[in-house]
Amino acid sequence: MVKVGIIGAGRIGKVHLQSICNYVRNATVKTVADPYMNEETEGFIRSFGVENVTKDYHEILNDPEIDAVLVCSSTDTHAPISIEAIAAGKHVFCEKPVDHDIEKIKQVMKALEGKKIKFQVGFNRRFDHNFEAIRAAVKEGRIGQPHIIKITSRDPEPPSADYVAHSGGMFLDMTIHDFDMARYLVGSDVEEVYVQSAVLVDPAIGEAGDVDTAIITLKMANGALCVIDNSRRAAYGYDQRAEVFGSEGMIATANDANSTAVLSNAQGVTGEKPLYFFLERYMQSFAKEMACFIDAVEQDAETPVDVIDGLQAVRIGVAAKKSVDEKRPVALSEID
Amino acid sequence: MVKVGIIGAGRIGKVHLQSICNYVRNATVKTVADPYMNEETEGFIRSFGVENVTKDYHEILNDPEIDAVLVCSSTDTHAPISIEAIAAGKHVFCEKPVDHDIEKIKQVMKALEGKKIKFQVGFNRRFDHNFEAIRAAVKEGRIGQPHIIKITSRDPEPPSADYVAHSGGMFLDMTIHDFDMARYLVGSDVEEVYVQSAVLVDPAIGEAGDVDTAIITLKMANGALCVIDNSRRAAYGYDQRAEVFGSEGMIATANDANSTAVLSNAQGVTGEKPLYFFLERYMQSFAKEMACFIDAVEQDAETPVDVIDGLQAVRIGVAAKKSVDEKRPVALSEID
Amino acid sequence: MVKVGIIGAGRIGKVHLQSICNYVRNATVKTVADPYMNEETEGFIRSFGVENVTKDYHEILNDPEIDAVLVCSSTDTHAPISIEAIAAGKHVFCEKPVDHDIEKIKQVMKALEGKKIKFQVGFNRRFDHNFEAIRAAVKEGRIGQPHIIKITSRDPEPPSADYVAHSGGMFLDMTIHDFDMARYLVGSDVEEVYVQSAVLVDPAIGEAGDVDTAIITLKMANGALCVIDNSRRAAYGYDQRAEVFGSEGMIATANDANSTAVLSNAQGVTGEKPLYFFLERYMQSFAKEMACFIDAVEQDAETPVDVIDGLQAVRIGVAAKKSVDEKRPVALSEID
Amino acid sequence: MVKVGIIGAGRIGKVHLQSICNYVRNATVKTVADPYMNEETEGFIRSFGVENVTKDYHEILNDPEIDAVLVCSSTDTHAPISIEAIAAGKHVFCEKPVDHDIEKIKQVMKALEGKKIKFQVGFNRRFDHNFEAIRAAVKEGRIGQPHIIKITSRDPEPPSADYVAHSGGMFLDMTIHDFDMARYLVGSDVEEVYVQSAVLVDPAIGEAGDVDTAIITLKMANGALCVIDNSRRAAYGYDQRAEVFGSEGMIATANDANSTAVLSNAQGVTGEKPLYFFLERYMQSFAKEMACFIDAVEQDAETPVDVIDGLQAVRIGVAAKKSVDEKRPVALSEID
Known part of the structure; x- marks a missing residue:
């Protein structure tokens, strides 16, 4: 059972929360963090049986029980949070784009070097x-x-x-x-x-x-x-x-x-x-990418979309x- | 939150279990009963967080916490178990056909008379x-x-x-x-x-x-x-x-x-x-019929497929x- | 070159006229007969280079140059005219139905017996x-x-x-x-x-x-x-x-x-x-049935839709x- | 009735011949010219009732009875023959491309200047x-x-x-x-x-x-x-x-x-x-472009595809x- 922390509880963070809870049988979400966490969002998250809800994502990075982190925060924080998560030994699923700046993506790549960390980019399609x-x-x-x-x-x-x-x-x-x-x-x-x-x-x-x-x-x-x-x-x-x-x-x-x-x-x-809205059109793909990420973590296999894909x-x-x-x-x- | 008991853990009982656990936010499955319950089936059921697994469906009928019962047993038992469940004051979702024998369906209709019991037949299509x-x-x-x-x-x-x-x-x-x-x-x-x-x-x-x-x-x-x-x-x-x-x-x-x-x-x-198999083809319809049944129970509304539909x-x-x-x-x- | 006479210059007679003139390279229409022939219809027929236009279909039956007759007159005359044409030694293409009365169709069948006459029924579809x-x-x-x-x-x-x-x-x-x-x-x-x-x-x-x-x-x-x-x-x-x-x-x-x-x-x-109208929808089939009839006549082959088909x-x-x-x-x- | 001469009896010349004879009611083909005219081609042309078959296209240009010319010869001759035809006062339907050389197309445009000549380019699609x-x-x-x-x-x-x-x-x-x-x-x-x-x-x-x-x-x-x-x-x-x-x-x-x-x-x-072959796929369009050209000639209207279209x-x-x-x-x- 892979324990997951989600950083960012906006639209896409919620999608991944639902996917893991409803479709992915070999993972559970332990903690969700968002600096703008409010009551409604917390209620939504808790309805899926999530234990911890916080404003501080460091609670996730510092939790030794958590294996993998979903970086669903704003685009400008994807790279730095990914780097922190890698340093904390967490596997990382990072939403697209990793960054607008190629240099910052290269820093993520450097952070990954020599580590046994799984890194997947959110090209759900x-x-x-x-x-x-x-x-x-x-x-x-x-x-x-x-x-x-x-x-x-x-x-x-x-x-x-x-x-x-x-x-x-x-x-x-x-x-x-x-x-x-x-x-x-x-x-x-x-x-x-x-x-x-x-x-x-x-x-x-x-x-x-x-x-x-x-x-x-x-x-x-x-x-x-x-x-x-x-x-x-x-x-x-x-x-x-x-x-x-x-x-x-x-x-x-x-x-x-x-x-x-x-x-x-x-x-x-x-x-x-x-289908009008990307969440309707691609809901099943979001679930499947999550299942693939969790499988890669659990089975120590390659992720299907890696940081090079994010860079290119x-x-x-x-x-x-x-x-x-x-x-x-x-x-x-x-x-x- | 509607508490549900499932009687019969064969193929269709499992489908309804999954539907309620993955899609229906206002219900939980408390107990699943099947006379042929084995380890594998029990493991599958428990993986959805179901508390009680039993061979005796009377545990469900006698449990005052349980609001609604899904009758997913063999066809010849649909009518008698439905009648017992009605007597026990449970709302009933009964798989199709209610019975091959029109007389027995009429007995179910009689059992329902004057009761505030919801009864839905499993015409999922x-x-x-x-x-x-x-x-x-x-x-x-x-x-x-x-x-x-x-x-x-x-x-x-x-x-x-x-x-x-x-x-x-x-x-x-x-x-x-x-x-x-x-x-x-x-x-x-x-x-x-x-x-x-x-x-x-x-x-x-x-x-x-x-x-x-x-x-x-x-x-x-x-x-x-x-x-x-x-x-x-x-x-x-x-x-x-x-x-x-x-x-x-x-x-x-x-x-x-x-x-x-x-x-x-x-x-x-x-x-x-x-799509080759009825479970692939109709999976979404099974989830939706369950959501409708639970909504009818929770909101004291008419069920969308009633015993008359079953009879006709x-x-x-x-x-x-x-x-x-x-x-x-x-x-x-x-x-x- | 098969020489054709058309009996009946209504809608379907005109369709066959056009088909033969525009698509069927091994036939020509020599005469068109219609008891209600008027100037407009005559003009239309002549514009295809047809030599003879008449009110009396016997001109066709009595013309030794004409090999084949298209019976496109009113339904009640299909059988009697077909029988006359057969007696005159003409190959017959007869519009559907041969007759509403089974007995009359059997008379046509009898007329065909032992003759080397081609008979095709207009099931164009x-x-x-x-x-x-x-x-x-x-x-x-x-x-x-x-x-x-x-x-x-x-x-x-x-x-x-x-x-x-x-x-x-x-x-x-x-x-x-x-x-x-x-x-x-x-x-x-x-x-x-x-x-x-x-x-x-x-x-x-x-x-x-x-x-x-x-x-x-x-x-x-x-x-x-x-x-x-x-x-x-x-x-x-x-x-x-x-x-x-x-x-x-x-x-x-x-x-x-x-x-x-x-x-x-x-x-x-x-x-x-x-396509809204049967002539739009089936125009190509009308041309093809005509080509097949003419081929059967020319090559002394079986017609693709025979009198038995008409009867059944x-x-x-x-x-x-x-x-x-x-x-x-x-x-x-x-x-x- | 527009009288037409066809210059070039290759594949496309034959297509236009068929189109005019089978579909275009207000035109007839009087003469077909091709320097490589052989018996087989002549037989094909004559089967449509064409009077004159020749190797010399000047017979067409010099025939005062002919109103319109179809230029279906090899591409390098499109422009010069069109210019000759224009000089002879013939309306011109010219196959595409008018020429590979923009300069030559401009010469055709010049030849058309001030003339009441219809000119259409063969963009059949x-x-x-x-x-x-x-x-x-x-x-x-x-x-x-x-x-x-x-x-x-x-x-x-x-x-x-x-x-x-x-x-x-x-x-x-x-x-x-x-x-x-x-x-x-x-x-x-x-x-x-x-x-x-x-x-x-x-x-x-x-x-x-x-x-x-x-x-x-x-x-x-x-x-x-x-x-x-x-x-x-x-x-x-x-x-x-x-x-x-x-x-x-x-x-x-x-x-x-x-x-x-x-x-x-x-x-x-x-x-x-x-449909595999362009003649199958576009047969109906060839007939329609011809009908439009003939209509433009007959009604002194603009052609639907003019020399500017050819140039552009x-x-x-x-x-x-x-x-x-x-x-x-x-x-x-x-x-x-």
């Missing part, structure tokens, strides 16, 4: 049933050599301009999942990035120095070409699709909906919209930004 | 996301007046001839869900039943006096016509679809699959098979059998 | 790309032994009560295509018919002594069960689907639409309605009517 | 039912302002290296259709082109100086971003899809198949592959080539 099915087909050679990867990733609603200002920009906040997905789907690194982008959804996003619409072309190390298209707002909800085309065929996924029901009437033949996605994001600024393709080797 | 979507569309008038109801229900594998011999026959064992579905989808009773059936899957089923393939036509009280098609074996897995056609349109559902992935290659364009489905099943025997349409009014 | 794909899969054994056949056939608009009065009833007018389809899809005859029907679309149809909604169960000679569902009015257009389920799998078709375009917006994910579909229709009248399953052997 | 449905939805504002355009265009088989050497390269030979499609779907010009490409299908294509796989990003004048993905070989056949995403929704098309039949068995749920697609193709050579985004304004 790798554990989604649809994307897993693509990955499996590619891995089994069912599409032959991959030639073209296409990822569509569109949010149902843009974030507030306020959020945008502190988000690190669309590429590090939103597209980062897609960068990781490109690497995951074909098991290859990215060599070059070109971005064509625009502000078409909300001028306030542009005023905050960001973009809201983009076509991103990646050249992969294995020779495949990848294209990601992003929008901060899809009127029909959360659009999350992918396709890998190769020498022997193509594997593609569609969106998930709440039901398969289709209404045929004088207006047309109408199915349900995609950020490097691609930084290259994407540079491509926008300099209006040219940017080699990943230009980014340290 | 009413809580399935796809069938709920049809029901909602029909109820909201989106297809106008219902004219034609079509239900496809095909199992992935036939039961053993042994099982068949004690199952009450395909209509009471398998089609009973579809009879309830017909009533549920359009909110109307059945008036007449005609069956055309055959033994096409396994001669042993015929030798056991049952059929394995059937087309069943129902005339509904609201004037709609319904057709159910059944097979005990679909090579591609569990086939569970429905369609309601009305004056303003049609609402139809497809099967659920594990993912939306589609492989295009030289052989064709291939998607995944339907069996009456239709008995009429179906009679239609096969007498090779003619049978009015439901002929069946008491 | 056998030549539809979708239904051909089902038939091919069944024939190739890709679904194993057929167990269940399902045919959905719903019209976009009900006929006028006037039309209904002279139509021979829904089973001989509309379902007759589906009866033929059942036989075609699995290559087997029908043994028993049971109908559950209703008047749900238009009371005037009921007043004219007909039904507008039906579920028809057929028992096939090969042991398979078949169900046809009919409605005289589908709000979303012409609904023409079929499914054959067997020991090794299922083959099913969906409706055709004008395009594959799907609109996703805040209201849902909406595709186009099925009518017998099933008559049995269906009897089933409604007598509220019981009717064996086909009861119908001569 | 604009007349495809699926792409027309997208265009209509965009035009009617059903997806709001267009933000992202996605075009997938993959051939079933690569051309021979020999063909590649004289094709003008993939962008002018194959992608040119997609460039026109991008402009057509949203009714906007292209401002900038960036290409990421590779040789993944056949090294011989690379040795011939061309690419066989590409991701092409376009910036449109209306602010939308477009991405085209191309491959010279899709194992599952001809892949022709498009999607336009906008402020209010998305409209997308799938491939056409020969039937809607889907086989469900132990291996999965398998539909048919896309080539300019984008030239920019695409430059982008590959110079590994940078290329503004269309750089290309004259």
